[in-house]
Amino acid sequence: MNVSMTVNGRSVTADVDPPTLLTEFLRDHLGLTGTHVGCDTGQCGSCTIHLDGRAVKACSVLAAQAEGARVVTIEGLADGNGDLHPMQAAFREEHGLQCGFCTPGMVMAAVDLVNTYPNASDTTIRENLEGNICRCTGYENIVRALKSGAAGMGDQGNG
Amino acid sequence: MYAFGYHRPTTIDEAVTLLGQSEDASAIAGGQTLLQSLKQRLAQPGELVDLGAIKELSGIAVDGRTVVIGALTKHNEVALSSEVRKAVPALADLAGAIGDHQVRNVGTIGGSVANSDPAADYPAAVLGLGATVETNQRRIAADDFFIDLFETALEPGELIKAIHFPVPKRAAYVKFAQPASRYALAGVMVAETGDGVRLAVTGAGACAFRVPAMEQALAGDFSADAIKGVQVDADELNDDIHGTPAYRAHLVNVLARRAVEAAR
Incomplete structure (x- = not known):
């Protein structure tokens, strides 16, 4: 079957089997391997992408369900001029990662979290990062990075 | 797959x-x-x-006495709706505590209710608030909807179109979440409605169920103390690695009292 969607601003169409997950479509068909597959059971959040502007777990969505949708992956988050997105920059500055495996999902979730809950408290941030698991940092620096990234996104006046 | x-x-x-x-x-x-x-x-x-592409199945309408939520409405749309929060804060709270943020961006109320997972949150709201399930064929009262483990009154070819929640005088949902999955180890929705007090439990039995003994006690005295000694029968409750039936029976009473205290 054919699926068509916009991925990082580019229109893509591909012939896929119906059970193809969005993770498989992004990684195997489009070569966008920044979307990581950690648990493949909808728990760890490493595969978080934006589907029509909302953070979702790409391992829990069929490619077919994204028909006609606007998808943004970690590769498409920055503006393309060589500058990191403010949230990516904040994760680097605040040491919001160690091994980096969970980071693409963390960053994508963080951007949606800021858009959904502007000026979120630490409690709101931690509750809404429930779906992203990091086994290195202990989350302290991630929460700090998220708040710093939120400030950076505000300065830029966008999400 | x-x-x-x-x-x-x-x-x-x-x-x-x-x-x-x-x-x-x-x-x-x-x-x-x-x-x-x-x-x-x-x-x-x-x-x-x-x-997912059936547009008429999505959306929220509030008319003062009823909140109507389309079957394909996502958990976060309910949780973040200022209209729902104003009319039935307990319902917005419940939706906002399902799974995690990403799951709430995709999962739907109709999917949750039709699946009747024994530990899902929404069944407690449907039963506890005395909602009506509107399908493509008929309207089903919440009391007739949940039959058993993953079993509802839905017939083959019958799809949920929307859920109609009457606005209660006050209500609250309190759950004890299984820490890894965020599913309800037990969860209680209590509501003081125009037709009396309703109290529904999820997570503890094969499917969501009401506790008439607690409802009767609360009808005379809507306070936590009124149900302090009212226990559910542990023999009917779920037993798994996360909790024994006796533990769940204890949780139901604790959560019911907390819900009564939190009702607004």
Whole structure:
């Protein structure tokens, strides 16, 4: 079957089997391997992408369900001029990662979290990062990075 | 996953026709439960009929006395709706505590209610608030809807269109979440409605159920103390690695008292 969607601003169409997950479509068909597959059971959040502007777990969505949708992956988050997105920059500055495996999902979730809950408290941030698991940092620096990234996104006046 | 055919209808009629054409067709709403079940090969539908493109199934309407939520409305749309929060804060709270943020962006109220997972949150709201389930064929009262483990009154080819929640005088939902999954180890929705007090439990039994003894005690005195000694029968409750029936029975009473205190 054919699926068509916009991925990082580019229109893509591909012939896929119906059970193809969005993770498989992004990684195997489009070569966008920044979307990581950690648990493949909808728990760890490493595969978080934006589907029509909302953070979702790409391992829990069929490619077919994204028909006609606007998808943004970690590769498409920055503006393309060589500058990191403010949230990516904040994760680097605040040491919001160690091994980096969970980071693409963390960053994508963080951007949606800021858009959904502007000026979120630490409690709101931690509750809404429930779906992203990091086994290195202990989350302290991630929460700090998220708040710093939120400030950076505000300065830029966008999400 | 086993192989399956996939269909993406844009109307309810088209979806019902597609579901009727195959013995082993399954509807998929958000798919946050179904897809993981398919990966584990716990289900083997020959055809998946995706309801996601049926626009008329989504949306929230509040008319003062009733909150009507379309079946394909996502958990976060309910949780973040200022209208729902104003009319039935307990319902917005419940939706905002389902799964995690990403799951709430995809999972739907109709999918949750139709699945009748014993530990899902929404069944407690449907039963506790005395909602009505509107399908493509009829309206089903909450008291007649949840039958057993993953079993509802829905017939083959019957799809939920919307859930109608009467606005209660006050209500609250309190759950004890299983720490890894965020499913309810037990959860209680209590509501003081125009027709009396309703108290529904999820997570503890085969499906959501009411506790008449607590409702009667609360009808005379809507306070936590009124149900302090009212226990549910542990013999009827779930037993798994997360909790014994006796533990769940204890939790139900604790959560019921907390819910009464939190009702607003």
